[in-house]
Each structure stands twice: as structure tokens, then as C-alpha cells.
Amino acid sequence: MSRTARHRTRRRAVLTGAALLTAAVLLPVPAHAESVADYTVTVDTGARGPAVDDTMYGVFFEDINRAADGGLYAELVQNRSFEYSTADNGSYTPLTSWSVSGTAEVVNDSGRLNERNRNYASLAAGSSVTNSGYNTGVRVEKGERYDFSVWARAEAGATLTVTLKDAAGTLADTRKVAVRGGWTQYKATFTASRTSNRGRLTVATAADAALDMVSLFPRETYKNQPNGLRKDLAEKIAALKPGFLRFPGGCLVNTGSMEDYSEASGWQRKRAYQWKDTVGPVEERATNANFWGYNQSYGLGYYEYFRFAEDIGAMPLPVVPALVTGCGQNRATDDEALLKRHIQDTLDLIEFANGPTTSTWGGLRAEMGHPRPFHLTHIAVGNEENLPREFFSRFQRFRAAVEAEHPDITVISNSGPDDAGTVFDTAWQLNREGGVDMVDEHYYNSPQWFLRNNDRYDSYDRQGPKVFLGEYASQGNAWRNALAEAAYMTGLERNADVVKLASYAPLLANEDYVQWSPDMIWFNNHASWGSVNYEVQKLFMTNVGDRVVPSEASTTPDAGGPLTGAVGLSTWATSAAYDDVSVTAADGTTLLSDDFSGDASQWTHSGRGSWGVQDGQYVQTDEAAENTLVTAGDPAWHDYDLQVKATKRSGKEGFLIAFGVQDTGTYYWWNLGGWNNTQSAVEQAVDGGKSTLISKPGSIETGRAYDIEIKVRGRQVTLYLDGQEWGRFTDDKPAEPFRQVVTEDTRTGDLIVKVVNAQPSEARTAIDLGGARVSSRARVTTLAADADAVNTETDAPVTQVTSTFRGVADRFTYAFAPHSVTFMRIDRR
Incomplete structure (x- = not known):
């Protein structure tokens, strides 16, 4: 992502x-x-x-927006193993989603259930714990069965009383569970007597007892698979008839620590996603701090992903970390032993998917209930790395190892997080020179970008690496966004000899836990619905065809005209100062001049950030505020020179100089020191959706005054930094x-x-x-x-x-x- x-x-x-x-x-x-x-x-x-492959369109699942726990994974109990931690989210405790009556505490000692499941709840006699589930509560439907299970320990013996209620009363008959001795799993079944979205599951004990892995699962999961998937969500995904399933991410694949769980590392929680943590008995799987700000249980793990792909007739396409982090972290390991171990983990993953039952990992697959192989044919290494050379040197090691043992497996590289720029160009050069089979491209742009770039793949080398468009969307869930995506998809199909795989992203979003929008399918604890983007994807995915028939269409007259707009200043999580702003028309006429020796009355404030005149400069002082755009001038201005002095005072990034401003959602800006002060770019915003037009690595120094000049002539823009040309572009593509x-x-x-x-x-x-x-x-x-x-x-x-x-x-x-x-x-x- x-x-x-x-x-x-x-x-x-x-x-x-x-x-x-x-x-x-x-x-x-x-x-x-x-x-x-x-x-x-x-x-x-x-x-x-060109022929269109059956796998042309697929889906990409990432555990973002609580897509797994509380989403596709059918478990109804939140924080079922008491493993939530402030490492997952600053507001979390081991009792998040639980309320306690009497005396209960979460313990981490030698009496734990196992080494991966370290926390458990210790309840005194006469006490209880109650779970609130997800969204408004535990969802049950009248007449449906729900399977309760718990791992419990009570050396002197205890009776657990398990109830399912909401504020109006009982939702199912009470269940009694007799517990004696060491850790053992106990089970019971409820049949809901009425429907509720606000249920609460309570476990009470008559004597001292320890609890772990408190679970409530709907009996009816997708295809009735054990440890299965929420039926309505899985059915909506299956209705797309996807050709492939990419999993498990995304940014969560290659972010976090690369170390193992161990006592020495303090049982490190912010660990990069590793498939071996997610297989085997559910109670023995780890939990982890999700990159998107919450805990992930790994109840939905690699076995379940492979099984789901098989159930919906999709090609499984796992993504493994390349030991180079992405998504703003930008680190590469030099630990040779760790790199070798991850390469071996990748080979073991292929054995888990395809190996015979007599092999170590194929045997585990069989023990989990699937002796037949999963027929893995593609595997991706890495995700959106901003260090292309470091990434590619490690990718080559992974590819060589896989091809040596499994020459029939296609190993997929990537081109970073953007559709263009230095990282993208360098990555593609390395991929071409290295003879890579397929490259994963990602981009999230405005609807206008998608309408402008239908021909993106027309000029790609037909003999070069093929394209896997693993993530794309047009930054919105309105119909205008889906229309732009549909227009773009006609170009993907026309270039089906180059673009072999494509998937919209993200796939799922719980409406009460959103880290990223737009999303394809939305849900809460009782309903799900396809976005307008989902409807476009479904129409294309279920009507692909087998071969493109060449066709041509006339086009729409373009109104043309010069680039017009006012000017602006902004910051992003940074305090900055601006001075000596001038806008001069091409004929030398002064349109705007402000040295801030008085007030800032020429500027219109958007309401974000804290702007004021200090010592003859216009200063934004709020380091937490994002997009603090202030504007001046006339939206009809064209053919002008904008000059300004800018100084970063403190914060994460640099500063932003806007031009061609029509309103607070439609403008261009030169983003200097963006992306945590790692690169600079010119971005175009249309109705709030942004696209990158030029991108270069670079950072901005704190305390240094920079001279910035932007020349607008017609639709051509030239940018100067401290008197040197930084870049230019012509924005005339319709x-x-x-x-x-x-x-x-x-x-x-x-x-x-x-x-x-x-x-x-x-x-x-x-x-x-x-x-x-x-x-x-x-x-x-x-x-x-x-x-x-x-x-x-x-x-x-x-x-x-x-x-x-x-x-x-x-x-x-x-x-x-x-x-x-x-x-x-x-x-x-």
C-alpha cells in the first residue's frame, strides 16, 4: 500500500x-x-x-482497516487471547474490549498457554470477563449456531458459566463448562434465540481459573471451513471471480523489526510479517503489532489464505519480505545470516504450498487438513521499497534460490510506491537489465490522472518484463472515481500482452476502523456492501473475454487554454516561515508583492494550522497540522513568475509552494522535503485527489532560507531552487x-x-x-x-x-x- x-x-x-x-x-x-x-x-x-489471461484481474487482501480480525476472519471475540499491547496501539491494554466483574488480571508468567501465546487471564472465584466484540458488539442472528471455545486451567476444578446477552436480555441459553487440571480446550454451542448487533459474551467462574483463547465463531462460515471466513464478505469477493489472490500485503509485509521473537528481544511485537508465525494450531500462532495501528492475531494465516484462494478458484500469490523496509521506513539489513534465513523461509513456503506430505512443510499442510498441494506458481518479493538498488541486490538472491529449486515458479519484483520518478525509473532499469519476469507497480492517483493515462502501457517494451499492477485506485469512492478507473481499465485490457495481472486496492474496510480510503468493499459487524468501485471491478472481472479485438474511437474536443490559478503556501507536519512573495506577469506587471512588513491580509487561511506574521515573515507554527494551505491572488492568473523565500523551522518535512490554485482541492504544489523529508515532487490535486508529476530524492535543511521560483508559461512550468533549474513539465495531456x-x-x-x-x-x-x-x-x-x-x-x-x-x-x-x-x-x- x-x-x-x-x-x-x-x-x-x-x-x-x-x-x-x-x-x-x-x-x-x-x-x-x-x-x-x-x-x-x-x-x-x-x-x-493480444490474448487476455484468465488471471488478468484479481484481488489484493491486506490486513488494513481491520480487514482480518473483525472482518474477513469470522472470529467474533476481539482480543481473544489478551495479547493487546501499547506496542500495537497507544490506547491498548491486555484487557482492551474486555470488562471485568470481580477480580481478574492478565498474567504473563511460566504458567502461560505456550511460548507464542504468553498472556492469559487469571480470574478469582466469583469473577467474570465480558467481551464487547467489534463495532457495536457481538453480532448473532436468530436460529444460527455459534461455537464457543476456551482454553482454561483450574487445578482445583471450576465451573465456567458462559452467557450471550445484550442490553435487552438473553440471546441464547446459558452454557456450563466444567474445568479441571492443566490447560485444555473446552467447547460449547449456542443457538441464537434472536438477532442482535450488540451482543456481549461473558465467561464467569465459580472458582479460581485461568482463561486464554476465548472464542466465538459462527458455525456457518464461507464453505463451512473450520477457522473460516465471514460468509457475506467472502461471497462478495468470490462474486468477482478473481483470477488471483495477492496476500498478505502491502506495507505490513516489509515493515517492522526483522528480528525473531525471543526473550532477548523482549518478545518483539512490531515484527515484519513472516508466514511461519501464521500456520499450525491457532492457539500456537503469534499475535503482532499491525503496521496500520492495531493488533493482528494471525488467526487468518497463510493456510487460510491458500485455502480461500482455492475455494474461489484464484491463483494464490503470496508476498514475502525482501529484508528492505518500505512505506517510509527505508532500511536495509546487512545481516547475512538473517537474509539467508528469510531466503530459506521463502523456499519453505513453496514447500508448504506444493510439497509432498512426506516433506516437513508439506507435512504440516497435511496435518492442517489439506494433503493436496495448493499449486503455487507465482511469488512476489518485496513491496514498495524506496531503496531500489538495495532492494534489487537482495531480490536477486531470493530469485536465484527459488529458480534453483523451483524453476517453474515466477518470482515477481517491484518498482516502488509511485507511478513515476527516480525510484520508479531506477527500479525499472534494474528489472529490465536483470531480466525479471514480472514487475509489481503501485499507484494511487486522482481521477484526472486515470483519464489522462489510458495509454500508459501502449509504449511499454513488449519484450521486457510484464506488469503486475498490484495496487491502484483513484482516491475516492464516488462514482466519478469508479468511472475514471473503468476508463483506465480499458487501457489495461488493450495492453493485455504487457499487463498480465491487476488488482484494485484496498479490498476491505470496516467502517468503524478506517486507516485508508477509498476501499472496494465496506462492512460493519452485521452488513457489507460493495462500493461503486466494486461494481466496476465486478463488471470487468466477470466479462473479461479471451482476446482483445482491435478497435478505435474518436475523442473529445479539448478546450485547451493556459494553466491558470492563484498561488499558495503550505506545510505538512512542519513549522515553516515564508518571506518576500512576489507574482509577476509575463509582461512585467506586478500581480502580488508581500514582504510581510505589515499584516497578512492578502492571504486566505483554510483554517488548518496556526499562521501569523512574526518578525517580517509569514509563519506556520503548528508541527502537527497537515496541509495548512493559505492562498492569495486570482484563480484567473496565467503566465506568471512566482518567487518566495522559504525556511523550515522544525518538524518532519519541508514546505509546499502552490500555484495554479483554483480552490483548496484543486491546485498544483511543489512539495519540497516531503515523505518524511526524503524526496521532493510536483503534485497536482483535482477535487482533493493528488497525482505526482515529477519526483526526485532530496531533503530540506532546517534553518536554511531557500530561494524558490516557479515560471508558468501556457501549460509549461519550470521550477528553480536557489537559482538552479530543478525540473520542468508540460501539463497539456487531455x-x-x-x-x-x-x-x-x-x-x-x-x-x-x-x-x-x-x-x-x-x-x-x-x-x-x-x-x-x-x-x-x-x-x-x-x-x-x-x-x-x-x-x-x-x-x-x-x-x-x-x-x-x-x-x-x-x-x-x-x-x-x-x-x-x-x-x-x-x-x-
Whole structure:
């Protein structure tokens, strides 16, 4: 998961002659001519485009937004083993999510359940502990069965009374469990007498007892698998028919300590994700501090991931750490023994997935209930490393070891956290020179970026490494975001010979525990719903086709014009001072001049941060505040020079100089010393979503005054730092709202015409099928809504609408609705 971004001739298609007559016959004439745009789509049905693999689209699961515990993993008890810690989250204690009646404490001593499960609850006679579950409580449904289990110890014997209640009363009959002797697992079953989202599970003891691994599981999990998955979430994922399942991350793969659990390390909790921690008996698996700020139990581990992939018919694609951290940590180990151990762990993982039952790790897989191999064919090493050379030298060691023992396994590299920049370019150069089979790209950009970059992969080397687009999204869950992603996906399919795998990210989000948004599927403890982005992914993933049929479409006239906007100053988790701001028009006219010898009345404050004039400088003093943008000038300004002196006073980063400012969500800024003061970039924000246009490594010194100059001419921008040119770009690539791709389903013979119209006007389109003999009827599936539409738990304005269109011919006309994605399945005779 990343934390951070272009010209074509355009012409209007004109409907004439027979095409116009057909349009008049088939379509109503809109009342307002400006609400219609005319296009053409020409399909070369006699040509063969690239084959589209069955694994083209998949899903990426990361334990972010509580996607595992409290999410896909069906366990209903939070902090079931009393292992929560301030190392996981500053607000946590071992009794987080538990309330105590009487006397109970969490103990970590030699009487523990095992060496990986170190904490347990010690209850005095007459005491109880009550668990509040996730979200509003423990969810139960009337008539459904729930399996309770607990590991307990009571040397003198004790009876546990287990109840399931909410504020209104009992939710199921009480269960009694007799405990005697050392640690033993005890079980009971509840049948819910009514439905509740606010249940509480209580375990009371009549005598002194110790408890660990207190669990409540719905009997009905996805495909009724033990230690299984929450059914509604798993079914929504399965409905996508994913070709692959990438797991378990993401940033949590290659962040944290690389050391082992041990007494010497204080049983280190912030440990990088390692697959061996997550297999074997559930009670013997470790818990860990999740990178995203909470505890992860590893109840959902590598065995369950492999099993889920098999259950949904997806290729398993695990990601292992490369001993170079990413996601802002930027460390590389020089511990040779540790590197060798992780390489061996990767070989052991392949044995766990594919090895015979007579092997060590294949034997463990069989003991866990799956003697058959999982047929692992791909494995990724690393995730979003910002140190490309350090990463690649270690990647080569992993790849060589895997290929020596398993030459049939594809080992996937990556290109860092962004779609462009120095890290990206260096990583790709190393991957090409190293003959890598596949490279994992990640990027999160604005909808405009996706509309502008449909041709991104058109120019990629067809003989070079293939692309795994492992993470992408357009920074929002509104319909405008999903439309931009849909338009971009037509380019992915057109380049299916280069882009072999692609997955939107993140997959899941619990609405009450969000670290990252947007997300594909949202949920709480009782319901789940697909975002509008999910609906786009589902439409594409279930209508892929087997081969691209070459096609062309006309484009939308571009209004053009110079880059316009006011100017601005900002900070991000940093205190900075600004002075001597001037904006001069190209003809020498002074548009703005401020040396802050008086007040700052020319500047408009966004409300974030603490701005004030101090000693003749404009100073932002709040080190915690992010995006403290203040602006000055006219949004209509164009062709100007912006000059300013900037000084970092303290904090994590540098400073940000904005230009082309239309409002607080739409602007450009030069981000100097961003990403924890490791790189600088020019970013473009459109409606709050940002894309990176230029990126270079670099940091900003505290206390040093920098001279900054930005020249805007037309749509070209040149940036100077202390009198030296730092970079330049021309922002004149249009954001094309009308995109198409055509594929063929060889099983059915269907042509699948896929059209995205991401604009508020109807797209009246003349479609030429190139002489193909086709049925006169097409099955049409449409997604359409207002640009701001969002799917929620109670309202889904974006859902598939199916219809039949009876006007198909070799040449015909169709009106694509405003803000729509339309798939037409046309039967070739």
C-alpha cells in the first residue's frame, strides 16, 4: 500500500448519412443539443489483438482497516487471547474490549498457554470477563449456531458459566463448562434465540481459573471451513471471480523489526510479517503489532489464505519480505545470516504450498487438513521499497534460490510506491537489465490522472518484463472515481500482452476502523456492501473475454487554454516561515508583492494550522497540522513568475509552494522535503485527489532560507531552487472521458464492446463492426449514476442494470448514458 503521480490529437466524430438516419430511428433526440456528444467506434473484427489471461484481474487482501480480525476472519471475540499491547496501539491494554466483574488480571508468567501465546487471564472465584466484540458488539442472528471455545486451567476444578446477552436480555441459553487440571480446550454451542448487533459474551467462574483463547465463531462460515471466513464478505469477493489472490500485503509485509521473537528481544511485537508465525494450531500462532495501528492475531494465516484462494478458484500469490523496509521506513539489513534465513523461509513456503506430505512443510499442510498441494506458481518479493538498488541486490538472491529449486515458479519484483520518478525509473532499469519476469507497480492517483493515462502501457517494451499492477485506485469512492478507473481499465485490457495481472486496492474496510480510503468493499459487524468501485471491478472481472479485438474511437474536443490559478503556501507536519512573495506577469506587471512588513491580509487561511506574521515573515507554527494551505491572488492568473523565500523551522518535512490554485482541492504544489523529508515532487490535486508529476530524492535543511521560483508559461512550468533549474513539465495531456475496448469470448463467440462515458453528456456513437455477421440483439449491462453517487449500507445508486438492445447490425448507433459504463455482449453468428 502506497502513501503518495502526458498529447494526442482530438477530433469530433460526426454522424452523417446512413449513420445519422440510424441514430434518428433508434434514439430519441435530446431536447438540448449541448447534452449530446458524437463519437465513432470502429472495430476491426478481422484482426487479432493480444490474448487476455484468465488471471488478468484479481484481488489484493491486506490486513488494513481491520480487514482480518473483525472482518474477513469470522472470529467474533476481539482480543481473544489478551495479547493487546501499547506496542500495537497507544490506547491498548491486555484487557482492551474486555470488562471485568470481580477480580481478574492478565498474567504473563511460566504458567502461560505456550511460548507464542504468553498472556492469559487469571480470574478469582466469583469473577467474570465480558467481551464487547467489534463495532457495536457481538453480532448473532436468530436460529444460527455459534461455537464457543476456551482454553482454561483450574487445578482445583471450576465451573465456567458462559452467557450471550445484550442490553435487552438473553440471546441464547446459558452454557456450563466444567474445568479441571492443566490447560485444555473446552467447547460449547449456542443457538441464537434472536438477532442482535450488540451482543456481549461473558465467561464467569465459580472458582479460581485461568482463561486464554476465548472464542466465538459462527458455525456457518464461507464453505463451512473450520477457522473460516465471514460468509457475506467472502461471497462478495468470490462474486468477482478473481483470477488471483495477492496476500498478505502491502506495507505490513516489509515493515517492522526483522528480528525473531525471543526473550532477548523482549518478545518483539512490531515484527515484519513472516508466514511461519501464521500456520499450525491457532492457539500456537503469534499475535503482532499491525503496521496500520492495531493488533493482528494471525488467526487468518497463510493456510487460510491458500485455502480461500482455492475455494474461489484464484491463483494464490503470496508476498514475502525482501529484508528492505518500505512505506517510509527505508532500511536495509546487512545481516547475512538473517537474509539467508528469510531466503530459506521463502523456499519453505513453496514447500508448504506444493510439497509432498512426506516433506516437513508439506507435512504440516497435511496435518492442517489439506494433503493436496495448493499449486503455487507465482511469488512476489518485496513491496514498495524506496531503496531500489538495495532492494534489487537482495531480490536477486531470493530469485536465484527459488529458480534453483523451483524453476517453474515466477518470482515477481517491484518498482516502488509511485507511478513515476527516480525510484520508479531506477527500479525499472534494474528489472529490465536483470531480466525479471514480472514487475509489481503501485499507484494511487486522482481521477484526472486515470483519464489522462489510458495509454500508459501502449509504449511499454513488449519484450521486457510484464506488469503486475498490484495496487491502484483513484482516491475516492464516488462514482466519478469508479468511472475514471473503468476508463483506465480499458487501457489495461488493450495492453493485455504487457499487463498480465491487476488488482484494485484496498479490498476491505470496516467502517468503524478506517486507516485508508477509498476501499472496494465496506462492512460493519452485521452488513457489507460493495462500493461503486466494486461494481466496476465486478463488471470487468466477470466479462473479461479471451482476446482483445482491435478497435478505435474518436475523442473529445479539448478546450485547451493556459494553466491558470492563484498561488499558495503550505506545510505538512512542519513549522515553516515564508518571506518576500512576489507574482509577476509575463509582461512585467506586478500581480502580488508581500514582504510581510505589515499584516497578512492578502492571504486566505483554510483554517488548518496556526499562521501569523512574526518578525517580517509569514509563519506556520503548528508541527502537527497537515496541509495548512493559505492562498492569495486570482484563480484567473496565467503566465506568471512566482518567487518566495522559504525556511523550515522544525518538524518532519519541508514546505509546499502552490500555484495554479483554483480552490483548496484543486491546485498544483511543489512539495519540497516531503515523505518524511526524503524526496521532493510536483503534485497536482483535482477535487482533493493528488497525482505526482515529477519526483526526485532530496531533503530540506532546517534553518536554511531557500530561494524558490516557479515560471508558468501556457501549460509549461519550470521550477528553480536557489537559482538552479530543478525540473520542468508540460501539463497539456487531455483527460479523455470517452474510452472503449472490445474483447472476444471464445467460449460463447460473443463480442464484448465495453464503453466508458465519464462525462455529464450523452455519447451518441456510431459503431462499425467491420463487416462482422452478428445477431441483431445484444445483451447490455449498464452502470450509471450521478458523478457524486456513493454506495452505502442502505442505498446503492450504482448497480448493474441489464437490458436487451435490438438494433445491432454491422453498423449501428447507440447512445451511451451520461456518467456510465456499458458492456454490450453481441453474438457473432
